[in-house]
Amino acid sequence: xxxxxxxxxxxxxxxxxxSLTLVVILAVGFAASSALQSWMLYQGDxxxxxxxxxxxxxxxxxxxxxxxxxxxxxFRQTISAVLGTSVLLTPLLVLLIALQQPAAMFYAVxxxxxxxxxxxxxxxxxxxxxxxxxxxxxxxMTSIAIAITFLVATTVLTARLFxxxx
Numbered sequence: 756x757x758x759x760x761x762x763x764x765x766x767x768x769x770x771x772x773x774s775l776t777l778v779v780i781l782a783v784g785f786a787a788s789s790a791l792q793s794w795m796l797y798q799g800d801x802x803x804x805x806x807x808x809x810x811x812x813x814x815x816x817x818x819x820x821x822x823x824x825x826x827x828x829x830f831r832q833t834i835s836a837v838l839g840t841s842v843l844l845t846p847l848l849v850l851l852i853a854l855q856q857p858a859a860m861f862y863a864v865x866x867x868x869x870x871x872x873x874x875x876x877x878x879x880x881x882x883x884x885x886x887x888x889x890x891x892x893x894x895x896m897t898s899i900a901i902a903i904t905f906l907v908a909t910t911v912l913t914a915r916l917f918x919x920x921x
Contacts, residue, residue: 758839762882767889768829768836778831781838786810788845795852801917808916812909813837820901824891833890840882848875880906 760766789809854868888898
């Protein structure tokens with residue numbers, strides 16, 4: 756329930772235990788959800804590499820932000836919150852990705868899928884910003900800027916690591 760409260764922006768990551776076991780469990784769940792989404796989007800193209808890159812970039816970005824702000828003691832709770840809320844949103848994302856196939860034939864479905872994915876991206880950005888706001892003890896606009904930078908940087912890096920087949 757704590758992760759649901761964080762995803763709804765009602766609680767902060769401090770309610771989670773600073774447990775390595777929790778981090779490992781949520782990392783496995785995140786990897787599984789990342790692999791499922793990659794499989795749906797890219798038909799298994801470099802599935803393992805994409806999954807490892809996604810997990811590695813998430814860990815590295817959170818670690819870097821916390822290290823720069825001298826808040827590494829909050830790493831376990833912060834990474835648990837980011838990974839856990841991402842796993843919670845996976846069913847919605849999988850549904851929206853699954854709608855992409857029928858969307859090619861029906862404009863209304865395409866519009867719903869596109870709007871849903873845009874809304875989910877905004878919500879995920881707000882969740883990460885909410886988590887970082889608490890972890891870094893900064894204002895919400897600063898945390899939004901960091902979350903958007905994280906999203907853009909990981910998207911660009913992923914595109915560079917795994918260019919689309921010609």
